[in-house]
Amino acid sequence: MTFYVTTPIYYANSLPHLGHLYTMIVADAIARSKRQQGIETFFLTGTDEHGINIERAAQKNNRTPQEQADYVVSYFTKMTAAFGLDTAHGGYDIFMRTTNPFHYEGVSELWRRVAQAKTPKGNDALYKGHYEGWFCAACAGYKTEDEYAPPANPDDQPTCLIHDTKLDRVSEESYFFRLSDYDEALLQLYDSREDFVRPAARRNEVKSFVAGGLQDLSVSRLNTSVSWGVPVPADPKHTMYVWFDALSNYITAIGFGNEQQNRALGFEKFWPALHMVGKDILRFHAVYWPAFLIAAGLEQPRGIYAHGMWLDRNGRKMSKTLGNAVELDVLNKHFSIDSIRYFLLREMVFGDDGRFSYENLIARTNSDLASGLGNLSSRTLTMIQRYCDGRVPAGSISDEARLAAKRAGVEDEIAISHFLSHARDEFIREFEELAFSRALEEAWAIVARADKMISDAKPWDLAKDPKQRETLNAVLYRAAESLRWLCVLLYPVLPTATREIYQQLGLADDLSSTNPAELKWGGLQASTKIGEVKPLFPRIDKAKTMEEIKKQESAAGSQEPEAAETRPLGRVLESGAPSNVGVQHSGQHATEADAVPGVAYIDITDFARIDLRVGEVKTAERIPKADKLLLITVDIGEEKPRQILAGIAQYYEPEKLVGRKIVVVANLKSRKMRGYESQGMLLAASIGDEGKPVIATFAEEVPNGARLK
Ligand code: MSP
Secondary structure: EEEEEEEEEOHHHHHHHHHHHHHHHHHHHHHHHHOOOOOEEEEEEEEEOOOOHHHHHHHHOOOOOHHHHHHHHHHHHHHHOOOOOHHHHHOOOOOOOOOOOHHHHHHHHHHHHHHHOOOOOOOEEEEEEEEEEEEEEOOOOEEEEHHHOOOOOOOOOOOOOOOOOEOOOEEEEEEEEEEHHHHHHHHHHHHHHOOEEEOHHHHHHHHHHHHHOOEEEEEEEOOOOOOOEEEEEEEEEEOHHHHHHHOOHHOOOOOOOOHHHHHHOOOOHHHHOOOEEEHHHHHHHHHHHHHHHHHHEEEEEEEEEEEEOOOOOOOOOOOOOOOOOOOOOHHHHHOOOOHHHHHHHOOEEEOOEEEEOHHHHHHHHHHHHHHHHHHHHHHHHHHHHHHHEEEEEOOOOOOOHHHHHHHOOOOOOHHHHHHHHHHHHHHHHHHHHHOOHHHHHHHHHHHHHHHHHHHOOOHHHHHHHHHHHHHHHHHHHHHHHHHHHHOOOOOOOHHHHHHHHHHHHHOOHHHOOOHHOOOOOOOOOOOOOOOOOOOOOOOOOOOHHEEEEEHHHHHOOOOOHHHHHHOOOOHHOOOOOOOOOOOOOOOOOOOOOOOOOOOOOOHHHHHHOOOOOEEEEEEEEEOEEEEEEEEEEEOOOOOOOOOEEEOOOOOHHHHHHHHHHHHHEOOOOEEOOOOEEEEEEEEEEEEEEOOEEOOOOOOOOOOOEEEOO
């Protein structure tokens, strides 16, 4: 038996963030769970490297498209290693790149098959036509009227409703895939396979989209407009549409259309795959991809699961464009891989959207991991060390001791093994259904039960009375055996911590191939020598960590967007004090689409680019020969106060400013005036014709460095 799971292959135009990491962690947890069951598993992730978007990113960064892709891939390689997701850490089996030569061969073969195919309605599946319409480079998709916002000025381009960026007008010869002929075949597919598209709500959306009628799909661009792509076989002045190219990676990776790759891996062996995707790209996977596969005469995927999106605390989708993405290097610096994995899988009800905040991540780590699993493990093992000479005690209770044990709140073996087996079965069932959050709740019921038993029985008191020896042993055995079960169950979610606990329990089997379905009560042998007891999940100091995170985020946010896009993992960590060399973007992208005459509105993303901070004036002095300027230093929560020049000398006495709380534009590009560097700007109202400044301040207590938003 084999199992094949995929993540989307990510665009190589910008660096990944928490959202991308999430799908990888989900797929990784699934792959580990299958491997534990002894199923030969293949796990694919990778990058989508062709198309106009990559071409443009390359241009912007002064690179060739291949260099751009290589750059992003090198970040991915570091990132996946840092998060324990690469092959060396038992994660993915292939990092697929659409610039691989074997992929070119494979996707060309797929094209040829589609080009020869007839649709279910007897027409040619592929035909040459002329495309006239709007294209969003960021979506890599053509847009119909209901998918874009019309421009205020009819001569302008409309904007994409998803990305809020201008669309490109495309008017050129193109190959079309006759998608309109596949509606019935697709509806039949969804009806015959209930679990083909999950969850059910998404399946219904897809069904109604298809039932509403499909338009033919333009699947090529002239290489004069998009040159960075796979040439169309037999017509190389066309390049393939990037989604045709990208979707086919799932089969070319395992050998479709390339003999060598096929021998090494095996298309027949691993196909069909379970595709894990974000709901943002469900249509491509659940409509286009199955239609291409029908045309090529290939088997459909095992299933397509669309998960929800990570939103920021204000409910906006996390993305680089919006500037609200959680940076992976900040995450990596402050949290263990396992606590991130646990949080992501526990917090998001799979399929729904989830809100991310560092505060929640810290809270869950402290409550469920440090005080929960970690504490259960360390108290159990420490007591075994202390009261049982570091050897696992016997768990059985003799008839004479039974009553005493019962009084102490220690369950008999039948009851506890029954409880564990039931929780295990539920855990496995929920996990198989990809209901990770519910599966983890089941596992934490085991933690809670073991904890309660210890608190009720109070081994530290039992240890004082030699007559209670059997009860003491029984409690500690039950707790240790529960821990063993927890390790086996939780390995796919917490691969590092479970291995640690396992070692501390004195166990040596490889958790990555221990099947939870085969767990049996009593597997932990009495007198096993336990390992060195070490704390597992240190508590996180919320205030201190949040302060550090905020500093790093503002450092990352104040870099130029291009620089932020190309920041190598670890750069934030190494860069020390935040730089203030940001660019002021205010108003730059103002759109007038829905403006009141005379008002240039900006949208929230424009505003989000301005980093406003609370500052406290530390020093203020006049500058010789500059009667308007004051030189002030302001503490905005950074290592060193900022130096700012403010044109308020005629209205404010320097001494009176010291100690005042003000508002500082923290990511304004620094500049020199009168030989002094000004690293920001303070905000003030400008009154009357003469523009008398009145400094903005706060009526309540506010900490230095707090962000205004
Ligand atoms: N290249 C295409 C996919 C081609 S697959 C044949 C693409 N790339 S992407 O870089 O935009 O990645 C999109 C995927 O990243 C989403 O489907 C999801 O898996 C993940 N996520 C990106 N942002 C996300 C969130 N905010 N939340 C959760 N997942 C997110 O589309």
